[in-house]
Amino acid sequence: MKQHTNPSFELSAALADGELRMTLLESCSATRWADGPYHWSLQIQHPDGVLDCRQLRDAQLRQEGSALTLHARIGGLSLEQRWELPADQPWMEETVRLKNEGDSPVVVLGIECGFLRHVADAVGQVEAGCADERLVAIPFRKRPTDPADWVNDHALKDILALAGREPRCDADQHFGFLPSRHWCSEAWAWMRGDRTLALMSFHQERMLLSAISAMVAPDGLGLRFGGVCLHDSDGLPFVTLGPGESVDFGLMRYQSVAGGYREAAYAYRALLDAQGCRFPEGFNPPVHWNELYDNPEYWITAPGEMPKGSRTATRGVVYTRVDMEREAEKARAYHCESLYLDPGWDTTFGSFQWDEARLGKAAGFVREMRENHDLAVSLHCPVATWMSCRDNPQSMNSTGYWPPDARRMPAPGKLCPEDAGWSESQLCLGSRQYLDEAERRLLALCEAGVVYLMFDGNWWGGPCFHPDHGHPVPYTREDHMRANLDLAQRIHAKYPHVLIEMHDMLSGGAHPRMTPVYYKYGLPGSYDTNWGFELMWMPIEDLRQGRAQSLYYYNLACNVPIYLHIDLRDDNEHCTFFWWFASTCRHLGIGGTHANPNIAAAQRHAMQQYRRLEAFYKRGEFYGMSEEIHLHVLPAENRVVVDIFNLSDQERRIEGSIPTSRLSIASDLYYRRSERWAGFDAAKGLLTAGCTLPAWGHQRVELHGIGASARP
Secondary structure, eight states, X not given: OEEEEOSSEEEEEEEETTEEEEEEEETTTXXXXXXXXXXXXXXXXXXXXXXXXXXXXXXXXXXXXXXXXXXXXXXXXXXXXXXXXXXXXXXXXXXXXXXXXXXXXXXXXXXXXXXXXXXXXXXXXXXXXXXXXXXXXXXXXSOTTSOTTOOSEEXXXXXXXXXXXEEEEOTTOOEEEEEESEEEESEEEEEETTEEEEEEEEOSSXXXXXXXXXXXXXXXXXXXEEEEEEEOTTOOOSEEEOTTOEEEOOEEEEEEEESSHHHHHHHHHHHHHXXXXXXXXXXXXXXXXXXXXXXXXXXXXOSSSOOTTHHHHHHHHHSOHHHHHHHHHHHHHTTOSEEEEOTTSBSSTTOOOBOHHHHOOHHHHHHHHHHHXXXXXXXXXXXXXXXXXXXXXXXXXXXXXXXXXXXXXXXXXXXXXXXXXXXXXXXXXXXXXXXXXXHHHHHHHHHTTOXXXXXXXXXXXXXXXXXXXXXXXXXOHHHHHHHHHHHHHHHHHHOTTSEEEEOBTTTBSXXXXXXOTTTXXXXXXXXXXXXXXXXXXXXXXXXXXXXXXXXXXXXXHOBSOEEEEEXXXXXXXXXXXXXXXXXXOSEXXXXXXXXXXXXXXXXXXXXXXXXHTHHHXXXXXXXXXXXXXXXXXXXXXXXXXXXXXXXXXSOEEEEEEEEGGGGTOOSSSEEEESSTTEEEXXXXXXXXXXXXXXXXXXXXXXXXXXXXOSOO
8 A cells, every 4th residue: 555645635545456446535624535446437449339448457556756656557558647745735636647658549538537435325325424515616606507596506415316417519509418427617615514625627738627426336326526537528539649649637636625615716716826827917908898789780670581691781871980989989988998899890790801991991990099089999700610600690601701621521521511500610710721811810900900809609610521621630629629729829929919808619609618717728829818608688687697696706716807798778776787797807898878867877987986996806806705795905005895786686784704814915004994884803803894785786895005014
């Protein structure tokens, strides 16, 4: 038996008859998180079907510095598995690497490995020692796709009673869940008493999630956790290893956390920060005014079916230079910094070619916006998947405006038919023909002075088998996501300061978040912001139904900035809905003129206050007392803004607290406060907040340290 320890964990491992048995003990709580066989399953493609390889061969355990390392063979591949227990950290990190040392390629279709914890007896009764434990998803305790009465916060008895939920999204943007053995999330908080085991995954090369998997055995039920759980839902090869090639499966961190869900979410956020997945220092994106919400170009209608191709023709009437000048005047009235042009600025939907006939030259338009309105210019850019659909909602398929040899080949030797599904792309986003031309056109816009590009409509449209596209054949989901990254990197190589927003690279402009929240962010030349889950059309209803609460949980666990623009036209007199999205989206866009002039005036005043405090909302540290109490902290300045919301239909008192030590502000100062309902309880070491708010009300308080701190 081999053993390894650090202040948080004791890890023991032994080999017998090709089986690895492991015990994982949390030292401070004496919780035995695992004690038994370590599960291994590797699916390998074979001419007669699929080999499910489970036995380790030629296995050896070694102690190497602060790590315990397993060397073995499985499925004809060599395996190196490593558990690192750093002496000065409250975590253990696990990595897995496979290498093909043979003479022939090996096609891997799936991999599942991890610790096992026995949680229920032979008739399914939860063991008494873990009956009060809970598993809560990080970052999405609440997903933007969840029903109002659903939270991803489960007692172990619920895990036994319910099937796992595996999210799926097809080429037609239909979204749902399939029953599964697996409960998948970027990370999990396994809560037990006053401590939590945080299970956190990270990998920038393959879409890795932390999976909790039910494992039925004669003596009852176990939960497999940690390790790796990966497969391709399209049934395509997950990875093909040629002779001498290897693949690693990222990082799994097991962290001992004092406290509950929020502390575990902050631990995951710290992991992402350390990996470069955090907004840059001085992050200061321009606040957008989106012309779409007031622009009749988007809201035109017809007595019958929408006439085909009519949208290009209507733009000469409802999307003109005069229209954009009018929107620019609104942008300044609402204290915005950039005019965001949604669909309509280009010659046809998704052409990436500025329409000079209607709007004048791009450089002249940008210059006049700056000189006449003190505004920058930002652009919506629908990429290949959306703009080459047979029947996209804009009634404009733009395939003919792009190189014909960029056409997608969904099956070997067969180009995509013209009568494909409505959202099945005619063009291949990963083809070098499309990428080269998209790069050329987008660089021309950047040269004209555009400061922001939104990559929309970039969902996974299915595989491509075209041999001349320059991508792997078949072109898989992972290849598609690398192509999205490639396009951003091409632009940033020449214009690094142009901001690029990236919609989810699998689901595009829809509510589901299919890729990990950090995926591909922070890599050289990558994108700058994530999309806010399409919560732009009915923001009030999204908050009332709980969908917008996903933004709160996102911010607890992730510092990759969110961009979202919202429609102001249904907000209330408290500007509650404006402030919710201002509090949870580091890059904010607004649009739409409220019919009530008093509310419109209140919104302009709110925007004036937002601009005064924008450093807190754009680049402050985010903390939560609850869903209804948000904190934005500038530690170096000893300043805090607290936003408090009543998310209900009744007048209520909302209150909460947070340890002052969490905020990293000086404790040896007096703090001036703009309202009396928030302040410090020095005896308990807490910042407390509480006040009575009307239904769907909002209040804000500012706290500012006075004088110099004695801290270094």
